[in-house]
Amino acid sequence: MQYSLTDAPMDIVGIGIxxxxxxxxALLKRHPQIRSRFFDRRAEFQWHAGLMLPNASLQVPFLKDLVSLVDPTNDLSFLQFLAVQKRLLCFINASFPQVLRREFNQYYRWACEQLSTLRFGSEVQAVDVDGDMIVVQGDGWxxxxxxxxxxxxxxPSVPDCAKPWLGETMLHASQYLIHNNPIEGKRVVVVGGGQTGAEVFQHLIADSDGMPASVTWVTRRSNFAPLDESSFTNELYTPGYTNYFYDLPEARRTMLLSEQKLASDGVSAALLGAIYRRVYELRYVAGLPGDLQMRPARELVGVTRRGDCWVLTLQHTQRDMQEVLEADIVVLCTGYAYGMPKCLAPIAGRIDRQGDGFVVNPDYSIRWDGPRGSRIYVQNAAKDQRGIADPNLGLVPWRCAQIINSVAERALYDIDEPAPFIHWDTQAVAVQNGAQGMEFMS
Ligand SMILES: Cc1cc2nc3c(=O)[nH]c(=O)nc-3n(C[C@H](O)[C@H](O)[C@H](O)COP(=O)(O)OP(=O)(O)OC[C@H]3O[C@@H](n4cnc5c(N)ncnc54)[C@H](O)[C@@H]3O)c2cc1C
Known part of the structure; x- marks a missing residue:
């Protein structure tokens, strides 16, 4: 195939938007001397369209937008979007406890319109090396x-037992609104006790007309537990903590990730309250037919088909017992995991791996045997090395600022950490405060 070399060489090509x-x-818009292009296979920006439920809200404050953390006067901030759309005052008056995800999607789409460096409808199919440059190829470009x-x-992560059956009625949550199954009179099982499981459960029981015959919400967790959003827990979402975490031994990091599960994967307390009240209302006030069950401490371990329905085997995690459940529709809210993009296949042998992941340097570049001075940076691919903040929106602009500084080889962004409230690292206390710090601790 003949490829056309579309433009002059770039400093940065981004895969995925x-x-x-x-x-x-957005941050690079202020630095046009760094030539960049970004490609996405989708025809247009859509933020997790299959889960854009009407009432779903952001799990971070809106100040954790595309730019504000490192560049609060940037004209691609969420506040600027509100001002340009002439809704800033109404937004303030509305006092949303959390911004709707649909509104953040509007904001992201608006930001896309301001950026000339984005190319949608352009899947990157292969990445290779040519001389001292990286080559990125799509269909004819x-x-x-x-x-x-x-x-x-x-x-999407799917339990092994469900993988052979994936389709319209045995679906990962990412496909929930895409399949948009009719639910009236159906037996629906929701698997997964995190935020997505809660949002889907709430959505299934929201409309009193056309209720399912039954909705059963199953989770491996020992209860339907809230997200820990307290101030000290939110310190886990700071550059200081993610840098501290990065320097810990691997076994400690693994242990901490499991200990910190509810700081990242819990359900927002407001949503849990709303679900509880809705179940109460349906059961005691509206008296609507429909069986609503919540079953924690159950793991989905088997799936078979009987006639038109699914037969699910659930292992009780606290008793040595199994339950069998029939369902017409099963929604697997079983999370997501990072996988190396297929387009890296031509250079996969040149990339150092650690388990399933990359070996990530402090500037978010990965270790690979590429041309001198050419780096591959990763976003949202280093949870095991950077902690629970990595796949979250909270530190994204800070991570991007690190990447920009690294590419520019100078500090275009001031990302020096502010003095921490929590001194995670004993060494940092000893070095920064010297004898005074030791005196204070004794
Ligand atoms: C429903 C949902 C809600 C969430 N809400 C929050 C929240 O409120 N707060 C929070 O902090 N985090 C949230 N998260 C977690 C996280 O912030 C989001 O998943 C976020 O979208 C991750 O951004 P990303 O850019 O890394 O990846 P994605 O948003 O997944 O974008 C990746 C893009 O890469 C493109 N792509 C992949 N391969 C190629 C290729 N070869 N060529 C071209 N394009 C390609 C895809 O088409 C896609 O558009 C949420 C996650 C989900 C699933």
């Missing part, structure tokens, strides 16, 4: 670039 690379593109930034997001 989700919030992570969109933040990078090719770009050369000094550096690459992977922002390809995470892929």
């Amino acid at each position: 989700g919030p992570a690379n969109l933040s990078l593109a 090719r770009h050369t670039t000094r550096h690459l930034v992977l922002g390809t997001g995470q892929q």
Whole structure:
């Protein structure tokens, strides 16, 4: 096939335009001397369209937008979007406890319109090396670039027993609104006790007309537990903590990730309250037919088909017992995991791996045997090395600022950490405060 070399060589090519690379593109708008292009296979920006439920809200404050954390006067901030749309005062008056995800999607789409460096409908099919440059190829096009930034997001995780059956009525939550199954009179099972499971459960029981015959919400967790959003827990979402975490031994990091599960994967307390009240209302006030069950401490371990229905085997995690459940529709809210993008296949042998992941340097570049001075940076691919903040929106602009500083080889952004409230690292206390710090501790 003949490829056309579309443009002059770039300094940065970004693969994927989700919030992570969109933040990078937004910050780079102020630095046109760094030539960049971003590609996404989708025809247009859509933020997790299959889960854009009407009432779903952001799990971070809106100040954690594309730019504000490192560049609060940037004209691609959420506040600027509100002002340009002439809704700033109404937004203030509305006093949303959390911004609707649909509104943040509007904001992201508006930001896309302001950026000339984005190319939608352009899947990157292969990445290779040509001389001292990286080559990125799509269908009939090719770009050369000094550096690459992977922002390809995470892929749906599905329990092994459900994988052979995936389709319209045995679906991962990412497909929930895409399949849009009729639910009236159906037996629906929701698997997964995190935020997505809660949002889907709430959606299934929201409309009193056309209720399912039954909705059963199953989770491996020992209860339907809230997200810990307290101030000290939110310190886990700071540059200081993520840098501290990065320097810990691997076994400690693994232990901490499991200990911190509810700081990242819990359900927002407001949503849990709303679900509880709705179940109460349906059961005691509206008296609507329909069986609503919540079953914690159950793991989905088997799926078979009997006639038109699914037969699910659930292992009780606290008793040595199994339950069998029939369902017409099963929604697997079983999370996401990072996987190496397929387009890296031509250079996969040149990339150092650690388990399933990359070996990530402090500037978010990965270790690989590429041309001298050419780096591959990763977004949302280093949870095991950077902690629970990595796949979250909270530190995205800070991570992008690190990447920009690294590419520019000078500090275009001041990302020095503020003095921490929590001194995670004993060494930092001893070095920074010297004898005074030791005196205070004794
Ligand atoms: C429903 C949902 C709600 C969430 N809400 C929050 C929240 O409120 N707060 C929070 O902090 N976090 C939230 N998260 C977690 C996280 O912030 C989001 O998943 C976020 O979208 C991650 O951004 P990303 O840019 O890394 O990846 P994605 O948004 O997944 O974007 C990746 C993009 O890469 C493209 N792509 C992949 N491969 C290629 C290729 N070869 N060529 C071209 N394009 C490619 C895809 O088409 C996609 O558009 C949420 C996650 C989900 C699933």
